[in-house]
Amino acid sequence: xxxxxxxxxxxxxxxxxxxxxxxxxxxxxxxxxxxxxxxxxxxxxxxxxxxxxxxxxxxxxxxxxxxxxxxxxxxxxxxxxxxxxxxxxxxxxxxxxxxxxxxxxxxxxxxxxxxxxxxxxxxxxxxxxxxxxxxxxxxxxxxxxxxxxxxxxxxxxxxxxxxxxxxxxxxxxxxxxxxxxxxxxxxxxxxxxxxxxxxxxxxxxxxxxxxxxxxxxxxxxxxxx
Amino acid sequence: xxxxxxxxxxxxxxxxxxxxxxxxxxxxxxxxxxxxxxxxxxxxxxxxxxxxxxxxxxxxxxxxxxxxxxxxxxxxxxxxxxxxxxxxxxxxxxxxxxxxxxxxxxxxxxxxxxxxxxxxxxxxxxxxxxxxxxxxxxxxxxxxxxxxxxxxxxxxxxxxxxxxxxxxxxxxxxxxxxxxxxxxxxxxxxxxxxxxxxxxxxxxxxxxxxxxxxxxxxxxxxxxxxxxxxxxxxxxxxxxxxxxxxxxxxxxxxxxxxxxxxxxxxxxxx
Amino acid sequence: xxxxxxxxxxxxxxxxxxxxxxxxxxxxxxxxxxxxxxxxxxxxxxxxxxxxxxxxxxxxxxxxxxxxxxxxxxxxxxxxxxxxxxxxxxxxxxxxxxxxxxxxxxxxxxxxxxxxxxxxxxxxxxxxxxxxxxxxxxxxxxxxxxxxxxxxxxxxxxxxxxxxxxxxxxxxxxxxxxxxxxxxxxxxxxxxxxxxxxxxxxxxxxxxxxxxxxxxxxxxxxxxxxxxxxxxxxxxxxxxxxxxxxxxxxxxxxxxxxxxxxxxxxxxxxxxxxxxxxxxxxxxxxxxxxxxxxxxxxxxxxxxxxxxxxxxxxxxxx
Numbered sequence: 001x002x003x004x005x006x007x008x009x010x011x012x013x014x015x016x017x018x019x020x021x022x023x024x025x026x027x028x029x030x031x032x033x034x035x036x037x038x039x040x041x042x043x044x045x046x047x048x049x050x051x052x053x054x055x056x057x058x059x060x061x062x063x064x065x066x067x068x069x070x071x072x073x074x075x076x077x078x079x080x081x082x083x084x085x086x087x088x089x090x091x092x093x094x095x096x097x098x099x100x101x102x103x104x105x106x107x108x109x110x111x112x113x114x115x116x117x118x119x120x121x122x123x124x125x126x127x128x129x130x131x132x133x134x135x136x137x138x139x140x141x142x143x144x145x146x147x148x149x150x151x152x153x154x155x156x157x158x159x160x161x162x163x164x165x166x167x168x169x170x171x172x173x174x175x176x177x178x179x180x181x182x183x184x185x186x187x188x189x190x191x192x193x194x195x196x197x198x199x200x201x202x203x204x205x206x207x208x209x210x211x212x213x214x215x216x217x218x219x220x221x222x223x224x225x
Numbered sequence: 226x227x228x229x230x231x232x233x234x235x236x237x238x239x240x241x242x243x244x245x246x247x248x249x250x251x252x253x254x255x256x257x258x259x260x261x262x263x264x265x266x267x268x269x270x271x272x273x274x275x276x277x278x279x280x281x282x283x284x285x286x287x288x289x290x291x292x293x294x295x296x297x298x299x300x301x302x303x304x305x306x307x308x309x310x311x312x313x314x315x316x317x318x319x320x321x322x323x324x325x326x327x328x329x330x331x332x333x334x335x336x337x338x339x340x341x342x343x344x345x346x347x348x349x350x351x352x353x354x355x356x357x358x359x360x361x362x363x364x365x366x367x368x369x370x371x372x373x374x375x376x377x378x379x380x381x382x383x384x385x386x387x388x389x390x391x392x393x394x395x396x397x398x399x400x401x402x403x404x405x406x407x408x409x410x411x412x413x414x415x416x417x418x419x420x421x422x423x424x425x426x427x428x429x430x431x432x433x434x435x436x437x438x439x440x441x442x443x444x445x446x447x448x449x450x451x452x453x454x455x456x457x458x459x460x461x462x463x464x465x466x467x468x469x470x471x472x473x474x475x476x477x478x479x480x481x482x483x484x485x486x487x488x489x490x491x492x493x494x495x
Numbered sequence: 496x497x498x499x500x501x502x503x504x505x506x507x508x509x510x511x512x513x514x515x516x517x518x519x520x521x522x523x524x525x526x527x528x529x530x531x532x533x534x535x536x537x538x539x540x541x542x543x544x545x546x547x548x549x550x551x552x553x554x555x556x557x558x559x560x561x562x563x564x565x566x567x568x569x570x571x572x573x574x575x576x577x578x579x580x581x582x583x584x585x586x587x588x589x590x591x592x593x594x595x596x597x598x599x600x601x602x603x604x605x606x607x608x609x610x611x612x613x614x615x616x617x618x619x620x621x622x623x624x625x626x627x628x629x630x631x632x633x634x635x636x637x638x639x640x641x642x643x644x645x646x647x648x649x650x651x652x653x654x655x656x657x658x659x660x661x662x663x664x665x666x667x668x669x670x671x672x673x674x675x676x677x678x679x680x681x682x683x684x685x686x687x688x689x690x691x692x693x694x695x696x697x698x699x700x701x702x703x704x705x706x707x708x709x710x711x712x713x714x715x716x717x718x719x720x721x722x723x724x725x726x727x728x729x730x731x732x733x734x735x736x737x738x739x740x741x742x743x744x745x746x747x748x749x750x751x752x753x754x755x756x757x758x759x760x761x762x763x764x765x766x767x768x769x770x771x772x773x774x775x776x777x778x779x780x781x782x783x784x785x786x787x788x789x790x791x792x793x794x795x796x797x798x799x800x801x802x803x804x805x806x807x808x809x810x811x812x813x
Contacts, residue, residue: 002360006367013368017375031666031673036343037372038659038666038674039315040365042306043347045658049299050354069292076296084304095328095681097655098308099627101635105304109628111265112272113301114593116294117625118482119276121594125479125788126280128472129547130540133795137803142461147796149465150472154793157473157755158786159561172413179415182566184466185740187424191431192463194389194741195456198432199439201385208374208381219370220363280544305624310658317676330683332676376661380717384746388721392745467737470753474598474707474733476551476788477754480781481597483551494555 007214014212052077080108149184156181230285237286241271244490251492270490273482315340393432395425431459510557517553521546521787525794532802543795550791554783561782563755563762572728572749573763575701576606581614583700584693588715589619589626590706595732596629601757601778602730603629603705604637605764611642611650612768616689618699620654620675622663622710627656627679641774648682652689655679660710664718668696697723707732712739716746730756754781 013033020030056070082088083104090096090103099106138144155161161177168176174183210216249263256262275290316323317331318340324331346365353362399421401407411419437449438456445453487494524546531538565573576585587606591599610617621627630653638645645651654675657663666674671693672684684690692698696719704712704727712729720727726748731739733753743750751760757778765771 002363006363009364009367010371010374013371014375014378017372018378021379027669031670032337032339033372034376034659034662034665035314035673036340036346037369037662038310038657039340039343040347040350040369041658041660041662042310043343043350043365044369045302045306046347047351047353049303050351052295052299054354066288069288072289072292073296076293077300078296080297080300081303084300085307092680093328097627097653097679098304099631099655099679101631106628106631107265108297109301109625111269112293113297113625113628114596115269115273115482115485116276116290117298117593118478118596119273120294121475122478122482123276123279125475125551126544126547128475129788129792129795130543132472132792133538133543133799136796136799138800139803142457145458145461146465146468147800149462150468151465151793151796153466153469154472154789157469157753158789159563159782160786160790170414173415174413174417174420176415178566181469183415183420183424184462185737187427188431188459188462189466189737190740190743191428192435192460193738194393194428194432195435195439195460196463197385197738197741198389198436201381201389204377204381205386208378211370211374212378219366281541302624305627305656306658309624309627309656313657313677314674329681330677335676372662376665376718380661380721384717384721388746389741392741463737467734470733470737472789472792473753473755473785476547476785476792477598477733477781478594479547479551479788480555480754480784483548483555483784484597484777484781487552487555494558 003217003220006220007217011212011214014208018212049077049081076112080105083108149188152177152184153181237271241267244270248490266489270486273486277482315344319344389432393429395428397425397429398422399425427459430455435459514553514557514559517549517557518787521549521553521791524549525791525798529798529801532798533805535806546791546795547788550788551784554787558780559783560779561786563758563779563782565759565763568743568750568752569756569759569763570749571744572703572751573609573760575726575728575748576609576613576615577767579613579615579700583615584618584689584698585610585615586618586620586696586699586702588702588704588706589621589629590623590704590711591629591708591732592623592625593629595707596632597777597781598732598754598757599705599707599730600629600632601754601776601781602751602760604633604775605757605760605778606703606705606730607633607637608641608771608774609760609764609768611638611645612770615700617651618654618689618693619651621656622660622704622714623706623708624656624658626706627653630655636775647680648678648686649688652687653679661714661718664696664710664714668719668723671695695723696725699725701725702727703729705730707735711735712747716742720746730760754778754785758782 016026017030017033020026020033053074056073058064059067059070060074084098087094087096087098088104089107090098090100090105092100099109136147136150138147155164156178161181165176165178173179207216211219244267245263247263248266249260252259252262272290272293275286278284279287312327312329316327317329318335318337321331321333346368349361350365351362352358400418407418410417413419434452434456436456437452438445438460440453443449484494528538528542528546579585587603587610589603607617619630619633621630634653638651642650647653655678657674663674671690675684677683678687696702702715702719702725704715706712706729712727712731712735715727715729719725727746728749729739729747730751731753733755736750736752736756739747739750739752751757755778758776758781759778761776761778765774765776
């Protein structure tokens with residue numbers, strides 16, 4: 001029950017979805033199974049929320065380090081959950097969109113979720129700069145190649161690059177930095193990315209096959225669970 | 226708490242209140258809820274600066290903002306999933322009374338008892354939270370894994386393997402009209418014939434050598450090793466290009482946040 | 496004296512002075528950083544952060560804008576939207592979150608302007624839950640003020656978000672209604688005029704995914720573009736743009752990478768439609784801070800390497 005049933009489910013669903021591509025009458029079945037997948041995905045969101053609460057309530061009850069902040073997490077969670085589930089302040093009735101302009105849910109999204117989410121990533125701008133100063137060294141041939149390519153792209157993606165090489169005649173326009181940057185993207189970058197893409201593609205295909213055939217079982221964890 | 230912490234806390238509170246009052250008065254006349262609007266913009270700025278304060282060092286303001294983000298985002302995804310997929314796709318296929326309650330159109334022809342399957346599997350997935358019945362969550366997990374594997378198998382094979390190989394097999398001599406024509410029209414124009422030929426050579430050899438670099442079943446020596454070396458160089462240029470783009474992306478995000486602070490909060494730019 | 500003032504004042508404004516002073520301050524700071532590093536003195540990371548803040552803030556306070564020329568990858572998408580006859584069905588998928596928004600929201604707004612101006616029927620949807628909130632921004636900033644005559648359900652429709660990533664695409668590639676029985680305001684699929692004659696993605700004239708994460712354009716190419724043979728294009732965050740070049744141009748007809756791509760598209764839009772001359776162009780505005788920040792980062796790399804080689808030479812000598 002603990003291992004054989006999941007292995008059978010994976011095999012059955014995986015095979016069915018592959019077959020649905022080749023056998024048109026099975027298309028409808030394939031669509032339904034995909035819809036099941038979409039619905040289960042929402043339960044995964046519920047699981048995420050439940051797990052978050054479990055972790056933070058545990059931290060709170062055991063008064064672990066920084067337990068005070070768990071109150072913030074829990075309050076924020078329930079505040080957003082109430083605003084969304086009860087559609088508080090929605091301009092329409094229950095049928096209107098949960099993100100309708102003016103609703104509490106959208107207000108929290110715009111004034112809390114957006115600044116928090118975007119600033120988290122905006123910090124990376126500072127760290128990239130710091131890394132450029134401290135770690136980006138032409139230590140060997142490979143690093144030098146990487147540096148030169150990065151330099152051309154950095155220059156080529158700004159109007160400054162155009163200004164620098166605007167004097168180069170059209171018959172040698174490949175030497176103009178913006179054109180050179182475009183060319184690098186369309187040639188070397190394309191080749192390198194394609195090699196990576198093919199490698200990953202083959203990896204995904206072989207892993208999918210291993211999963212469907214039950215060779216790969218690590219996702220089931222160990223039996224003691 | 227140390228005295229300095231109290232002072233900082235008091236200072237932040239004062240700045241917050243002053244900003245709230247200033248923002249509210251600036252919105253006065255524009256909107257009916259000017260006090261709430263003033264508070265919201267001030268609070269958004271406070272959260273932005275709290276996260277940015279991490280650049281100085283880890284501090285309570287950052288921790289507060291970080292924990293708030295975690296709580297809000299988990300609930301956000303739950304609500305969106307509930308209204309869009311549970312109410313939007315599941316209920317209209319299972320229950321007319323619930324459809325009526327949620328005011329979503331119930332379509333009788335869409336009624337399908339099979340849609341109880343994802344409900345059961347979803348509930349089993351939640352068993353993950355139980356220490357005794359946790360193993361039951363393997364069933365829905367197996368369904369998720371099986372679906373992903375089944376969906377990806379064909380698509381990756383077609384789009385990321387067959388189509389990529391096909392796109393790599395390009396003519397290595399482009400628009401060839403003879404040696405004389407080639408040399409008489411020779412130029413380094415970005416859209417010229419010579420550059421087009423070089424591009425195709427780079428793509429063909431670059432992909433070939435890049436793949437050789439990733440092939441670990443044979444020792445990288447001799448001609449194979451040299452090709453692998455070329456592969457590394459191609460990959461290094463690729464990573465350099467990616468770095469350039471990454472810098473651009475990260476700076477854009479920073480510009481976005483600083484624009485918010487200057488424009489929406491401080492109103493010092495138009 | 497009066498003549499002298501009237502000649503000088505319009506030429507040298509506070510804005511110009513501010514720009515020159517801030518550029519000089521940054522340049523002086525970089526020289527100081529170089530000398531300090533050369534002497535082997537430690538430079539605190541917060542000083543580096545300050546430089547980046549100044550490089551971004553100065554061009555925002557004292558803006559300088561540039562004109563952009565569309566590169567072939569951007570031009571291809573612009574021309575495609577341009578060449579479609581009015582009434583064509585274009586799907587815009589908001590596959591992004593607030594973290595990517597500064598880069599891709601300008602693209603989404605520009606696509607909306609272009610499509611609605613051309614008279615295309617626009618279908619909005621999202622694979623990111625946050626995309627639904629981001630669409631409200633387009634609604635507030637573009638559709639409501641600039642296209643008040645466009646009617647929801649007739650000229651455009653918002654389908655909103657559905658969970659399931661590629662699972663959503665696997666259904667809509669053959670049947671839209673199955674995945675989206677209603678739009679975001681629970682209007683039934685059958686009564687939405689935009690969907691007249693549309694059963695699946697195969698009936699669309701163009702799909703544009705705006706994003707930069709997963710699920711996103713890669714899933715659109717794999718599950719819809721290659722399967723249904725529908726023209727697909729994208730506007731993505733700069734971080735993922737290089738990874739998408741292998742799909743261009745056979746599997747992806749156009750590609751806007753980062754804020755530069757957005758600026759190029761906005762510039763092309765203004766050039767072709769003077770009506771949008773006064774519309775916001777955040778992409779173009781962001782190119783000023785972008786340029787200065789790039790220059791500062793390149794200076795960091797140069798300074799860092801000079802120090803590295805100087806130290807290495809010293810070590811070898813000793």
